Amino acid sequence: MSDDSASETTRGSDGDGRVPVLLVRGDREYLVQPGGEQGTDLGVLEVPEDVQPGETIETHLGDEFQVRRLRGPDLFHHFERTGAPMVPRDVGLVIGETGISRGDRVLDTGTGTGVLSASMARAGASVVTYERNPEFAEVARENMALGGVADAVDVRTGDLTEELEELEDESFDVLTLDTGDAPSVVEHAPDLLVDGGFVAVYSPFIESTREVVHAAREAGLSNVRTRETIQREMQFDDRGSRPSTAPVGHTGYLTIARNV
Structure with missing residues (x-):
């Protein structure tokens, strides 16, 4: 067995060593x-x-x-959906911008389908993720088992904003947020994160993104920056080459900040 295969057997299983x-x-x-x-x-x-x-x-x-x-992008296509899951390119941006890797502890909220949580677990992280809707949370747990990461992702049913005081006694390497109340969580980032830890906030709207940036600056986080996540698919045919007119390439706005 290669090192890569052995690593996946350890990290990406449902607890009994079997990888889907x-x-x-x-x-x-x-x-x-x-x-x-x-x-x-x-x-x-x-x-x-x-x-x-x-x-x-x-x-x-x-x-x-x-x-x-099983490869990471396959999760996007095969997980049962309870809403619009984060697309692979945005998952890649979150992991790439925060450097999530083996041994990291991640606090996440807005689990939804669970594609981001599962992808971070496959990168080697241990994830605690909150989902308000009990039915969505149960589907997410089933998806974690299907994706072979049930042992690395703790899907909790509840509102993260109501658990912040207890969680502040813990230390997380990365905080990932995909929820409308993200600004109120970002305020607590310095108490939740280790020194040098990252916050990554995904939002489909400019208004909520502006609130996140303001909250991050008020909290004293550094290197606060926002990028629109957009990608154009190319079209090649006998007539010529150009960006495709469909589908729409915009998905949302990603704000990154650091606790230093």
């Missing part, structure tokens, strides 16, 4: 736990406990599926 795999045939993709069973329109797939990426398994009707290793 993708079963792929054409445009069909299924995310399944080793030892599990998946029904398809081509028959039933029984996934061996010791299945490995690169192998081929057959349905009971004889149709073949390729086994692939």
Whole structure:
């Protein structure tokens, strides 16, 4: 087993060492736990406990599926959704701008589908994430198990703003926020974060982003900066090359600040 594979077995599992795999045939993709069973329109797939990426398994009707290793962006496509999940490029910006890595402790709120929390866990972090809606929180827990990170993500049902005093006794390396009351949480960032820790706030609107920036400055955070997250897909055909007119490339605004 390679170092990378061994690392994923340790970090990205559901607690029993098993890492989910993708079963792929054409445009069909299924995310399944080793030892599990998946029904398809081509028959039933029984996934061996010791299945490995690169192998081929057959349905009971004889149709073949390729086994692939789960990658971070796959979470966006296969998690059950309770709203609009953070898109892979924005997840990458959060992780890249804050340097989230193995051993970090992350405090998150606005769990939603859980794509960001799961991605940070796959990067090696231990995540505590708050979701107000009990039904959404339960779906997020199921998604963490599906993504193989249930042992690294603690999905809590509740309002983070009501738990701040207790959490201030803990130290987090990164604070990630995707919620309308982010400014009121940012005010407490110096008490929640270790020295040098980061805050990353995602918002779809300029008005709330402005409030976040003001709160960060008032709290004494440094290096406060905001970027619009926008990306244009390119279109290449016989007529020529240009940015595609669809889909819309804007997703939101990402504010980063540091506790120094």
